[in-house]
Amino acid sequence: MNGPHKVWKLGADVDTDQLAPGAYMKLGLLEIAVHCLEGVRPEFAAGVRPGDVIAAGANFGIGSSREQAAGALVQLGVKAVIAPSYSGLFFRNAFNLGLLLLTCRQAPVLEEGESVNLDLSTRAVVRANGQRLDCEPIPDFLLAMVQAGGLLPQLKARLRRQEVSA
Amino acid sequence: MVSQLKAPAQTLAQKLIAKAAGRPAVSVGEIVNCRVDLAMFHDSSGPRRLKPMLEELGAQVWDKSRIVLVMDHYVPEQDDDARRIVRIARQWAQEQQLPHVYDSQGICHVVLPQKGHLRPGLFCVGGDSHSPTGGAFGAYMFGIGSTEMLGVVVTGEIWVRVPETCRMRWQKRLQAGVSAKDMMLHMIGRFGMNGGDYQAVEFCGEAVQALSMQERMTLSNMSAELGAQAGLIAPDEVTRAWLAGAGVHDIQTQGWHTDEAASCVTHDFDAAELAPQVAAPHSPANTRPVQTFDGTPVQVVYVGACTGAKLDDLRAAAQVLRGHKTAAGVRLMVAPASRQDQAQAEAEGVMQVLRVAGAEVLPTACGACSGYGGSIPDGAHVIATTARNFKGRMGSATAQVFLASPYTAAASALRGRITDPREVLA
Numbered sequence: 001m002n003g004p005h006k007v008w009k010l011g012a013d014v015d016t017d018q019l020a021p022g023a024y025m026k027l028g029l030l031e032i033a034v035h036c037l038e039g040v041r042p043e044f045a046a047g048v049r050p051g052d053v054i055a056a057g058a059n060f061g062i063g064s065s066r067e068q069a070a071g072a073l074v075q076l077g078v079k080a081v082i083a084p085s086y087s088g089l090f091f092r093n094a095f096n097l098g099l100l101l102l103t104c105r106q107a108p109v110l111e112e113g114e115s116v117n118l119d120l121s122t123r124a125v126v127r128a129n130g131q132r133l134d135c136e137p138i139p140d141f142l143l144a145m146v147q148a149g150g151l152l153p154q155l156k157a158r159l160r161r162q163e164v165s166a
Numbered sequence: 167m168v169s170q171l172k173a174p175a176q177t178l179a180q181k182l183i184a185k186a187a188g189r190p191a192v193s194v195g196e197i198v199n200c201r202v203d204l205a206m207f208h209d210s211s212g213p214r215r216l217k218p219m220l221e222e223l224g225a226q227v228w229d230k231s232r233i234v235l236v237m238d239h240y241v242p243e244q245d246d247d248a249r250r251i252v253r254i255a256r257q258w259a260q261e262q263q264l265p266h267v268y269d270s271q272g273i274c275h276v277v278l279p280q281k282g283h284l285r286p287g288l289f290c291v292g293g294d295s296h297s298p299t300g301g302a303f304g305a306y307m308f309g310i311g312s313t314e315m316l317g318v319v320v321t322g323e324i325w326v327r328v329p330e331t332c333r334m335r336w337q338k339r340l341q342a343g344v345s346a347k348d349m350m351l352h353m354i355g356r357f358g359m360n361g362g363d364y365q366a367v368e369f370c371g372e373a374v375q376a377l378s379m380q381e382r383m384t385l386s387n388m389s390a391e392l393g394a395q396a397g398l399i400a401p402d403e404v405t406r407a408w409l410a411g412a413g414v415h416d417i418q419t420q421g422w423h424t425d426e427a428a429s430c431v432t433h434d435f436d437a438a439e440l441a442p443q444v445a446a447p448h449s450p451a452n453t454r455p456v457q458t459f460d461g462t463p464v465q466v467v468y469v470g471a472c473t474g475a476k477l478d479d480l481r482a483a484a485q486v487l488r489g490h491k492t493a494a495g496v497r498l499m500v501a502p503a504s505r506q507d508q509a510q511a512e513a514e515g516v517m518q519v520l521r522v523a524g525a526e527v528l529p530t531a532c533g534a535c536s537g538y539g540g541s542i543p544d545g546a547h548v549i550a551t552t553a554r555n556f557k558g559r560m561g562s563a564t565a566q567v568f569l570a571s572p573y574t575a576a577a578s579a580l581r582g583r584i585t586d587p588r589e590v591l592a
Contacts, residue, residue, distance in 0.1 A: 093311035
């Protein structure tokens with residue numbers, strides 16, 4: 001993963017209504033992304049840069065099935081979310097949309113604005129001072145999905161293969 | 167269940183997943199591919215997102231007979247964006263000649279079983295987080311996002327990690343004026359919004375068996391707020407009788423239960439001891455017994471949503487409000503969860519009781535629950551029968567939303583302050 005990545009720090013229980021507020025759900029992803037996290041970090045959507053990462057507390061992404069919650073972060077270029085736990089539904093949505101989620105018990109030690117590197121081969125978040133924060137394993141097929149850019153590109157490839165073999 | 171004679175002891179969740187995976191048994195933790203029996207989605211999560219992706223793929227729907235489309239989020243259309251979204255859904259349904267489309271008939275989780283689409287043993291997905299509601303019928307059902315739904319619609323398959331099962335065993339019986347909503351708020355308060363850890367929860371025990379089908383649906387529905395993937399209840403005679411009323415006959419209940427020797431965690435609760443519960447702003451996990459909030463003024467009472475405006479919820483509210491009027495300064499809004507429930511509530515005189523009490527009857531749709539319709543004034547104290555009180559969810563960032571049962575919401579409407587319904591019913 002091309003680092004280093006700047007950290008945006010959030011608290012626990014960041015819900016899908018904060019990531020993709022209901023009032024904007026009838027709009028497209030571009031517009032929803034503008035309002036991403038405006039209730040908790042009003043400066044986030046305008047200030048986040050491609051490659052930045054989010055470090056959050058437990059239960060990230062609780063609430064709705066709306067995948068725009070993960071989609072808004074992808075749209076804004078967020079490289080990964082690092083948190084001790086996620087809503088299971090959000091977890092599936094994120095990988096389906098190509099957003100990497102790292103389950104990391106020590107995520108709350110990360111500080112606002114610091115730079116980290118992500119070492120997927122050893123499943124660790126590496127801080128500038130060399131400290132390594134271990135992350136839980138991710139099944140290979142989910143890592144492959146993120147690396148392919150999500151489920152849609154994978155389905156495309158699968159259908160192409162079927163065409164070729166037909 | 168002949169094929170399971172020699173299988174190891176399994177939980178209900180394992181049995182349902184094994185059947186969908188075409189296996190005699192599955193182990194907790196393994197990732198398996200399942201054939202989907204039914205895929206449900208609505209106007210917000212469905213066609214407007216699926217249609218462009220299907221076109222991009224150049225792919226066809228795998229099996230139209232296994233798809234149910236419900237228009238419930240943006241109806242009735244309030245502006246041009248809503249009209250556009252609902253128009254996409256209607257046009258797509260027509261283009262595809264979908265056989266199962268329910269337009270403005272009510273909220274998907276309530277309409278789905280009422281139209282006879284659920285039965286024990288099915289493996290189902292829904293494009294909505296409250297899809298675990300289907301677990302009340304002994305079906306494995308969970309919510310997924312639109313891209314994952316695209317995968318199902320194209321392939322008819324989905325992966326799951328076989329979950330652990332956590333049994334919530336409720337002994338004895340609930341007191342009058344205490345309901346499934348109170349049980350659920352209590353469990354969410356105790357275990358937290360992610361306490362279910364995306365595993366399967368199973369509700370059992372005497373108090374659960376004594377619940378009506380729609381009350382059971384409330385338990386399964388709010389498994390979402392518990393963070394569980396599925397919220398299951400073993401089917402029984404109550405299930406059989408209710409489904410027969412929906413035109414579903416010859417269901418198989420035998421075998422669809424957790425084996426005695428299966429490995430799972432069990433938590434015990436005493437239903438008779440449970441007081442009505444209220445969740446304070448801004449999380450369903452901020453739950454305390456109603457007396458903690460006794461006297462807190464409320465200006466808006468919302469009886470709505472798949473969680474809290476089914477026929478049995480409307481009956482509960484009417485039981486409290488019968489012969490009374492709401493307090494001065496209280497706005498009581500009632501949005502029945504389905505047309506069918508509303509019609510039955512009309513026939514029973516329940517709607518009349520609510521109207522005489524001062525209720526404003528809103529369309530049967532998701533409405534104000536998710537900030538899609540209705541108007542919650544800024545700064546208002548709201549008590550709602552919905553599932554979530556996240557800050558800003560109902561449309562106003564300054565509204566203070568409390569969650570409660572229909573009994574408690576109705577009692578609070580009468581007094582203009584949060585009230586224990588047992589005081590009114592006594």
